[in-house]
Amino acid sequence: MNYTTQMDAARNGIVTREMEIVAKKENIDIDKLIKLIAQGKVVICANKNHKSLDPEGVGEGLRTKINVNLGISKDCPNIENEIEKARKSIEMKVDSIMDLSSFGKTEEFRRRLIEISPAMIGTVPIYDAIGFYDKELKDITADEFLDVVEKHARDGVDFMTIHAGLTRKTCETFKKNKRLTNIVSRGGSLLFAWMELNDKENPFYEYYDRVLDICEKYDVTISLGDACRPGSINDATDASQIEELIILGELTKRAWERNVQVIIEGPGHMALDEIEANVLIQKKLCHGAPFYVLGPIVTDVAPGYDHITSAIGGAIAASSGADFLCYVTPAEHLRLPTLDDMKEGVIASRIAAHAADIVKGVKGAxxxxxxxxxxxxxxxxxxxxxxxxxxxxxxxxxxxxxxxxxxxxxxxxxxxxxxxxxxxxxxxxxxxxxxxx
Known part of the structure; x- marks a missing residue:
């Protein structure tokens, strides 16, 4: 039976191998799972070229999933160290690994990671573009950005963070509504700088249909990035964040029209009493698409302990309906995490996810x-x-x-x-x- 993506299969009543595995893991009726995938409320991030994948579902009614970030950088380019972290995180039963590599032999690392990992793999292609082309940010073309997206998809990446909601209009809103910590998303800040330096629209927004072509071809899930996520509790739930979220809702519908699966990324730093409202707003504006949150980090004063501040926020967010937690380590804001930092972050996130699953009534929790x-x-x-x-x-x-x-x-x-x-x-x-x- 032919289908392009998991969503396409679900909408045509086709039961894929990945759906069968997820239904068994989650103890959920297969017909119910198919319906949720068809509606976009559950995703199975499963690139056709990721042969070692042990599929997981992310979304409504399923166990809260956790993600680990790792990757090489200019200051810490040792591939073997990051591979060791990946192996350990897999041993610790993480659901997802995001390769945030931004320097050096990124292609070699990414391919090795995909080869060994049963966990789903995510990337942020804009991080890789500068190192891959060995060009200054300003000189990278829109076509070159999109070529990196296709390269990652061809290599077998299951989901990609695409900051398509940071438009020229969003940038104007940001400029008119001053923030304490500006734009703290690395990908968001790079795109903002590129747009300002070239006086052009965000290429991932302007050429979004080409991004969808790539994602449909390889069955890559788009993780619509929150370029305007707050970097301090002072900036949470402001005009820039909400305007971007509205655009992400529109982009979600455009993706679904092409049977491309979508995850929405969320904040960020946020006071406890704003978290539940943010989850509700995201689910409303983005039509029930799975919500992937960094933290939220609930206070700004605990460097060295942000695995704790984020676990507090993550438990509240997930119990309010968030589906996917990006771990935060004790090294957040301070350095590239060590293996021990990673372990602490994984455990803190797993505790938060499980605590939320109890509240959400996840089967077996x-x-x-x-x-x-x-x-x-x-x-x-x-x-x-x-x-x-x-x-x-x-x-x-x-x-x-x-x-x-x-x-x-x-x-x-x-x-x-x-x-x-x-x-x-x-x-x-x-x-x-x-x-x-």
Whole structure:
């Protein structure tokens, strides 16, 4: 059976291999999944050339997914270090890896990453353009930008961040409504500079139909980038952000007319009490398309701890309806993350995603917590470690401070509530001070 994209297949009632895998993983009825994909409310990012992919669904009613960012830069160009991070993130069961490489042998790294990764792969082609052409930003042509998009698609990238909503009109709104931190999106700032230097329209907006041609050909999901995402809580939910979001809603419909799947990217830095409203606005303006958020980072004062600030915001965003969390590491705003930074970011994001899935009523989410609580009640340490979101750390903490009695921990000892309640409810004596069991 012939089809161009997962959305095209869904709209024609064709059940793809990828749909079958996702339906089984999510414990969702296949007919319901097909309907959601046809409506654009769920996407399966699955480039036809990504042969090692183990497909995942992103969107309404499904488990909240998490993404890891990595890639080489001019200051840190070591490919092997980034491959090690990729392998570790796959081991930690991330759903997606974004290659944000911006310098050096980006093509070699991207192809190796796609070859080894069962997780979906995303990129931001504009990051790669400067290094690929070895030209100053101003001198890159619209055709050259689009050629990089096609190159990434041909290599097997499953989704791409395309900042098509930053138009000349959006730029004027930005200039008239001053921000504390201006445009903090790297791709957005590069496009803004290119447009100003060349006095031209955003090529990804002007030639959006050509972008759709590429995406339809390879079944690449467009992740419509939030060039105007707030870089401080002061700038959240302002005119620039909302105007861009309106345009992204229009671009979403244009993509769907071509059976191209769409994800919408979102903020950014944002106070707690604005997050739920932002998710609601996105879902309304972008017609229920899956929402992919960076954080949100809920306070600006915690460099070194932004995996925590983002996990707080991510849990609120996902419980309010966001579908996809981009992890943030302790190194955010400070440096390229190390392997340990990446681990901390992954765990924080997984906690946030799971906490939200409990609220959203995702099938099986509460079962995990029930089993952990059961293991705690039974003082079954091996089962607790097995069920832990980070088994290695849980086991290490236990080993570093062993109690005298195995049915307790070094915090409470024989005053352990679980131990004593188990004993008293089974008719046994409680011996806190005596040395016998």
């Amino acid at each position: 509460r079962d995990w917590d029930y089993k952990m609580s059961e293991a705690r009640k039974n003082l079954d340490w091996d089962e607790m470690f097995r069920l832990s979101i980070d088994p290695q750390k849980a086991r290490r903490y236990r080993e570093e401070s062993k109690p005298k009695h195995d049915d307790s921990c070094s915090m409470c000892g024989k005053m352990c509530s679980m131990r004593n309640m188990n004993k008293i409810l089974s008719g046994k004596d409680i011996n806190i001070l005596r040395d016998d069991e």
